[in-house]
Amino acid sequence: MDPRRTYPRLAIAAFAGNLAFVAAWVVLITRTSGWPLIGGVLLAVFAGLRVGGMWLYASRQTENVERARRAAIFTTFLTLAGIGLWVFAALRGPRISL
Numbered sequence: 001m002d003p004r005r006t007y008p009r010l011a012i013a014a015f016a017g018n019l020a021f022v023a024a025w026v027v028l029i030t031r032t033s034g035w036p037l038i039g040g041v042l043l044a045v046f047a048g049l050r051v052g053g054m055w056l057y058a059s060r061q062t063e064n065v066e067r068a069r070r071a072a073i074f075t076t077f078l079t080l081a082g083i084g085l086w087v088f089a090a091l092r093g094p095r096i097s098l
Contacts, residue, residue, distance in 0.1 A: 007057060007060070010053045010056065010057050013049045013052075013053040014049065014050060014053050014054075016045075016049055017045065017046045017047075017048070017049030017050040017053065018046075018050070020042045020043075020045040020046040020049065021042070021043070021046040021050075021082060023042050024039045024042035024043050024046065024086060025086065027039045027042065028086060028089060028090055028093075036090070039086070039090065043083050043086060046079070046082075046083075047079050047083065050075060050079050051072075051075060051076050051079050054071060054072040054075040054076070055072045055076075057072070058071065058072040
């Protein structure tokens with residue numbers, strides 16, 4: 001059985017985290033007033049939902065514990081890479097004015 005069907009709330013949390021990440025990029029590109037604070041909050045929500053959700057899922061597993069832990073570690077590194085890319089773009093990226 002698909003694990004997302006076992007824990008649908010975790011799938012919804014992961015989706016909400018992805019939406020927060022996309023919103024952080026939109027805020028970065030548009031550079032609205034207060035964009036560093038809004039972007040930081042959105043990135044914190046992204047990290048909390050994605051990484052926290054994966055580690056919660058891994059802690060609830062009774063079968064395939066090692067696989068779930070590896071997936072949580074991979075998600076953690078991928079999330080850190082995404083946040084690092086956002087910070088790099090915020091500091092060094094092009095300024096787009098609409």
